[in-house]
Amino acid sequence: MTRRTKIVATIGPATESPEALERAILAGANVVRLNLSHGHVDEHIEALARVRAVAERLDLPIGVLADLPGPKVRSGQFPDGGVELTAGTFVHLRPGEGASDNGTIWVEYETLLDDIDIGDRVLIGDGSICMRVENMTSTYAEAIIETGGRTQGRPGVHLPSERLSLTTPTAEDLVLAEKMVAAGVEFLAVSFVRHADDVAKVRQVVGTQVGLVAKIETASAIANLGGILQVSDAIMVARGDLGIDCPLEDVPHLQKSIIRQCVEYGTPVITATQVLESMITAPSPTRAEVTDIANAVFDGTDALMLSGETAVGHDPALTIETMGKIAERAEAEASYRQWAARLGRIQRQRWDSLHDRITAAVTHAASEAAVDIGATAILCCTNTGRTARAMARFRPEMELVALSPHQRTVNSLSLSWGVGPFKVDDFGSEMVSVAVATALEHGLVQPGDNALVLAGTGDRDSTTSANAMRVVTVR
Structure with missing residues (x-):
């Protein structure tokens, strides 16, 4: 393959038909995301079946990620047409269900008054509307609007996460997780994770098959x-929430730090949110978006994720193609050899178990x-x-091919x-020859080339993994 950074594409109304899915996959989507925050679970299972059918017809390996909703605090319904929340004015925040307006915002979260305090920031929707709590009473919190704007519908209400009594995963998340794993997804995304235990709770329900x-x-x-990181199979840098x-100015630095730690652990990492937001409606990205993608590639992200761009955008395939071109160009400038040398030093300091060593x-x-x-x-x-995955963290310049008998x-x-993953028949005792023959068949090596063959043994809980290496001259 030419492009090394993977693309995750969210499907929605713009990509739900088999024809649109095919165009998205041929444009370069590697993983399809199902956003379970919208629609019924049966609709997502049907969408999964369409993805499988298209991938099989194209004979391409496509992963499917089901994104669990997680706990979501929403406001009461604002009037049709919305209302303007004006900076400098005060609004009452009340727990419960009711009709919201520019004087009172009902928050569907019964312990609201226990979980916020004077001085806390409360944000509406995507965070563009910001208010600060100035006074607390037994029935409402009074907040001053610091950054105003227009809002409508039932937008999300963002409260300080460290004091929320809501837990992740929710009971609904666990039900959805079981259904989506039974349907055959490869990944489940756990929303609003705060501790390793949040991920462990999902693991207890779905086991190790996803x-x-x-x-x-x-x-x-x-x-x-x-x-x-110790309990997760992948990480998503969800830059929206x-x-x-966190302070907005911290986000670029947090992104770099998260990606660096993921690569060191050999854990795939996805960079997400507003990556090509302008292309929901525009035929080309902003210069800032192009730079953002390139910087994520330079940081070392495994994958870039598209959300509304491919779910409701006017041209999902063009958006995916555009992202692919930007990522591929950035990869040409990345210094992966220095990266690998640095990782070699780090792993001797940080990898403790025999399995990891x-x-x-x-x-290495x-x-x-x-x-x-x-x-x-x-x-x-x-x-x-x-x-x-362990080999990928070194970002090798040559072709990196994975061969497995398991789809x-x-x-x-x-x-x-x-x-570049390929399905093969059972290796039997001819693991090396099967690997070389498959690479030769797909034009990844030619006669006279040198190739390295790595063999991994055992399962997720085994005490060994990649424990054999052989150098082969292709005949």
Whole structure:
């Protein structure tokens, strides 16, 4: 493959038909996201079936990510046409259900008055409307509007996350998780994660058959990122809510820090929110969006995610193609060899278990050996995908190929940077020859090329992973 950074595309009305899905996948989408915050679960299961049918017809590995809603605090309904909330005016925030206006905003959260205090910021919708609590009574909180604007419908209400009594996952999340795993998705995204236990609760329900993506969108998640990384299969930098819960000026620095830690752990990371927002309606992106994508690639993100751009945008395929071109151009400037050398030093300091040290040692050796012998490709034979993901963190310049007899593993590797996944028959005793023959068949290597073959053994809970490396000259 040419582009190494993967693209996650959210499907919605603009991409729900088989024809639109096909155009999106051919344009370069690697993973399809189902946003469970909208629509009924049966509609998402039907959408999953359409994705599978299109991917099978195109013979392309496509992962599917189901994004759980998580706890969402909403306001009471504003009048039709909306209302203007004017900066400098006061508004009462009341817990319960009722009709909101520019004097009283009902918040459908019964412990509202217990969970906020004087001085707290409360934001409406995407955070463009901001107010600060000035006074508390037994029935309402009085807040001054600092940044005004027009609002309508039932927008979300953002409260300080560290004191919310709402928990993640919700009971609804767990029900949806079970249904989507039974339907066959590769990933579940857990919203508003604050602690490792939030991810562990979902794991207890769905087991190890699906990858869990922790969405980092709260200050608490930033503080507990190390523990969250230990229990997650992937991370999403959810910049929308992260920019509400944390100072907006901190978001670029938090993004870089999260991505760096994910790469060090060998955990795939997705950069999300407003990546190509202007292309929901416009035929080309802003210069700032182009720079944002390039910087995310330079940071080392595994994947970039499109939300409304492909769910309701006017030309999802064009948006995906545009993102692909920008990412590919940025990759040409990235210094991945220095990256790999730096990771080699870090892993000796941070990887403690025998399981981790074996994986780290073999993949580190492979990253250096591939350069020394001028390898055309690194071929990872894997049952669970762990070998390929561990290799991907070194960002090798040559082809990185994953071969597995399990379709779920193949699909799940569509999220990992640079990995070209292929399904093969059972390896048997001919693992190396099967790997080389498959790479040759797909034009990834040619006779006379040198290739490295890595073999991974065991499952998720095994004490070994990538534990064998062989150099092969293709015949």
